[in-house]
Amino acid sequence: MNRSIYNQINSAVNAQSGKLPSDFTLEKDKREPNQLTYAPGAMDGIGIFHMSKGNPKTTAKKVVALLMKYFKTKDHKYITKIEELLTDDRTLSIVDDVLEQIKSNRGKINADSIVESALELAKNSDNAEIVKIGLALLGLFELSDYLEATAIVSILGVYDDFTLFAIVAALNWENGNNYVFEIAQNVDGWGKIHAVERLEVENEEIRQWILRKGCENGILNAYLGLVTAEKGDLISALRQDTLDSELFNGVSVIVTAMLDEGPVHGISVYEHAREALELYLKHSEKHAETIKHLSHVLEIRSWVEYSDDEKVKVDYKAAVLTGCEKVTDNPKWREKIQQSLKNRDDDFNLAVDAARQLCLDMTVEILSAVKADPPKYGWQLSQLMQKSELAEELIALCESALPLDEMASGMGDYMFPDVLRDEYNCLDFVLQQLGKYPLQGCELVKCALNSPVTRNRNMAARALAEWVEKLKKTLFEISSELHDEVARISKIEVNDTTKEHMQKLCNKVD
Numbered sequence: 001m002n003r004s005i006y007n008q009i010n011s012a013v014n015a016q017s018g019k020l021p022s023d024f025t026l027e028k029d030k031r032e033p034n035q036l037t038y039a040p041g042a043m044d045g046i047g048i049f050h051m052s053k054g055n056p057k058t059t060a061k062k063v064v065a066l067l068m069k070y071f072k073t074k075d076h077k078y079i080t081k082i083e084e085l086l087t088d089d090r091t092l093s094i095v096d097d098v099l100e101q102i103k104s105n106r107g108k109i110n111a112d113s114i115v116e117s118a119l120e121l122a123k124n125s126d127n128a129e130i131v132k133i134g135l136a137l138l139g140l141f142e143l144s145d146y147l148e149a150t151a152i153v154s155i156l157g158v159y160d161d162f163t164l165f166a167i168v169a170a171l172n173w174e175n176g177n178n179y180v181f182e183i184a185q186n187v188d189g190w191g192k193i194h195a196v197e198r199l200e201v202e203n204e205e206i207r208q209w210i211l212r213k214g215c216e217n218g219i220l221n222a223y224l225g226l227v228t229a230e231k232g233d234l235i236s237a238l239r240q241d242t243l244d245s246e247l248f249n250g251v252s253v254i255v256t257a258m259l260d261e262g263p264v265h266g267i268s269v270y271e272h273a274r275e276a277l278e279l280y281l282k283h284s285e286k287h288a289e290t291i292k293h294l295s296h297v298l299e300i301r302s303w304v305e306y307s308d309d310e311k312v313k314v315d316y317k318a319a320v321l322t323g324c325e326k327v328t329d330n331p332k333w334r335e336k337i338q339q340s341l342k343n344r345d346d347d348f349n350l351a352v353d354a355a356r357q358l359c360l361d362m363t364v365e366i367l368s369a370v371k372a373d374p375p376k377y378g379w380q381l382s383q384l385m386q387k388s389e390l391a392e393e394l395i396a397l398c399e400s401a402l403p404l405d406e407m408a409s410g411m412g413d414y415m416f417p418d419v420l421r422d423e424y425n426c427l428d429f430v431l432q433q434l435g436k437y438p439l440q441g442c443e444l445v446k447c448a449l450n451s452p453v454t455r456n457r458n459m460a461a462r463a464l465a466e467w468v469e470k471l472k473k474t475l476f477e478i479s480s481e482l483h484d485e486v487a488r489i490s491k492i493e494v495n496d497t498t499k500e501h502m503q504k505l506c507n508k509v510d
Contacts, residue, residue, distance in 0.1 A: 002126040010155050018186045020158055026128065059089040060097035067098070067133075068105065071113045074120075083127050091132040095165075099136060115141055115149075122152050131156065132165045139169030150179065157183040163191025167198055177202055185209065188218040196224050201231050211237055212250035215257050225257030225266050235272040238279040248287045252296045255280045259303040267303075274316050277304075281323030288327055291340050291347040291354060297327045298357050334360055341365035344372070352380065363387070370394070374401040378426025385433035395441040398430045404447040412452025413494045424453050431459040435466025442482065449485055454495045461486070461501040468505070475505050 005026060012024050063082050070078040102109070114137060121134030135156060143149040150170075157166030163183060170179035177200045184195035196214050201207050210232035215224045228234070234254055237247065255276060258266035267273050277300060284297055301324040304317050312320075333354070340351035342365055355362040367384060369377045374397055381398070385391050402423050417424040431448055434441050441463075448460035464482065468475055476483040483506065490502035 004124045004126055005128060005131050006123045006152060006156060009159050013155065013158060018158065018182075019188075020186075022188075024159075026159070026161070056089045056093055057097060059085055060094040060101065063094060063098055063133075064101040064105075067102065067117075068109065071109050071117050074117070079121070079125070079130060082133070083130060086127075086129040091129045091136070091165075095132070095136050098133070099140065102137070102140065111141065115143070115146075119148060119152065122156060128161060131162060135162060135165035135169050139172040142173055144173035144175050144179075154179060154182060157191070157195075158186045160187055160189040160191035163187055164194040167195050171198060181206055181209075185213070190219055192217045193219060193223045196231075197227055199231070207232055208247075211254070212246050215250065215254045220260070220263060221253055221257035222260035222263055222266060225254055225260070226264065226270060228254050229258060229270055229276070235276055235279075238276055238283065243283055243287060245287070248283060248293075251280065251283075252293060256296045256299045259299060274319070277320050278323055281320070281327060284323075284327045291336060291350045294328070294333055294336070294354050295350045297324055298354060300324055301328065302357070328358060333358065337362065338365060341369065344369050344377075348377075363390075371397060374398055375422035375426045378422065378429050381426065381429040382432040385430065385436075388436075391433070391437050392440060395430065395434070395437065395444065398426065399441065399443045402427060402444075402447070404443060408447045408450035409452055410450060411489070411492050411494060412454070414453045415455070417453050424451065424456060427451070427456055428453075428459060431456065431463055435463040435470075438467040438471050439478065442479065445482065446485060449489050454498060457489070457493070457495075457498050458501065461498065461505060464505055465501070 008026065009020065009024075012020050014021070062085055066078040066082050066085075069075070102114070118134045118137035118140075121130050122138065123134070125131050125134065135153065138149055138153060153166045153170055156162040157170075157179070167176075167180045167183055170176035170183075173179070180195055180199050184192060184199055187195060196210065199206065199210070199214075201210065210228050211234065214232060215221055215228040217224060232254070234251060237243070237251055243251065258270055258273075260266065261268060267277075270276065281297065281300070284293065288294060288297060300320065304312060304320045304324070307317065337351045337355050337358075337360060340347045341355075341362055348369070352362070352366060354360075363384070366377075366380050367390065370380050370384065374381075378398075381394060385394055403420070407420060407423060407427065427444060427448055430441065430444060434444065445460045445463060448456040451457055451460075464475055464478075464486065467478055471478060474483075475486065486502050487506045490499055490506060493499035493502060
């Protein structure tokens with residue numbers, strides 16, 4: 001039997017922090033070329049926020065029948081049958097119905113047998129959906145004084161795919177909110193979103209944590225923006241005369257998280273929206289010192305500039321923009337941005353964006369970073385190559401810095417590379433502008449034509465089509481070598497759209 005999920009997680013949890021390593025995963029299978037992968041907890045999280053919540057009744061009924069037999073016999077064959085049922089329906093879609101049916105049959109089942117079975121499934125199974133069923137069953141009973149049960153819930157709860165089930169179980173216990181708070185502090189992804197949503201603000205310690213650490217997560221801060229603003233009483237915090245640095249950092253995240261209303265409601269339904277923005281900007285005049293702080297203010301500025309005037313009254317918009325300008329007009333930002341770009345620190349990407357929004361020319365600093373590490377900073381190439389005086393140097397840099405022979409590994413239909421990801425992305429960014437510079441970067445084009453990444457081949461064909469248009473010549477007249485290469489590859493091209501682009505290039509002379 002494979003090692004149980006509980007043991008894998010328990011062994012990986014850091015004894016000091018109580019957290020799992022950021023790269024810990026239970027996934028074992030290598031991703032196929034075009035296979036999308038999900039972060040732990042993502043499939044359940046997406047199901048809750050973005051899909052219907054209908055329960056497959058038939059599957060739930062079958063699962064309950066098998067569980068009833070397992071409670072009585074402890075024969076694992078019934079669990080194996082449940083595993084087979086749950087290859088199509090996830091536990092999340094049936095769990096409420098399963099628990100309701102078990103509650104209604106409590107008189108026919110020995111409670112100790114259910115608890116014993118739940119502990120067995122949660123602690124010893126190597127199947128994630130069965131572990132979730134075990135956790136859900138633990139929530140049927142008051143087990144806050146049962147050390148084995150609380151330990152299992154606390155350990156499994158730090159893995160995002162199980163957090164929701166762990167906290168729902170704990171919330172049925174007398175002091176369950178304490179366990180939810182503990183788990184919330186030890187997760188960063190979907191698990192944190194579920195935990196903070198369900199965490200009750202029972203004391204000032206929890207409220208302060210929500211304001212300082214509760215919103216930022218590894219998925220999308222917007223999911224918790226309004227939740228933390230309301231639970232943490234954001235407006236009262238902002239009405240204070242001054243904020244300590246940690247609190248300012250925390251409220252910065254909350255305020256800007258509410259601006260993103262793509263996945264959930266945010267600033268538009270927050271009753272203190274205008275006052276919160278104006279007070280936050282006032283605090284920013286005093287406390288904004290880092291590039292990250294500046295990025296929050298610029299985010300507010302962009303939001304209010306592009307907001308619908310029907311939602312954001314004109315006087316409201318003007319007041320917020322004035323508050324933004326008082327922060328962004330400070331001359332200190334030029335030096336801070338420049339320093340961040342020179343040091344290539346963690347805020348490099350934010351500094352690039354801030355320079356763009358403040359119309360500060362940082363070409364020298366950005367170019368220096370690209371020269372130092374083209375794959376890492378290659379995402380800046382498409383912007384830099386718009387300056388024709390830099391194009392030749394940058395093209396030569398990429399031709400010498402990228403492992404072109406290794407990247408030209410042959411035909412494939414990859415949406416994204418499985419190796420040399422930064423290098424293929426760098427090639428992609430230089431190809432975006434290569435069409436403007438005929439006969440420059442031929443080695444890059446040849447590499448892209450032989451790349452297993454379909455987008456690279458498409459962009460190479462597009463660059464060549466731009467050369468044809470710009471020079472008013474056929475591809476054969478421009479370069480017989482490139483023409484022959486495109487003709488050869490078009491015969492083995494596996495993507496129909498790409499094949500059509502290549503054939504059009506060749507048919508102009510054939």
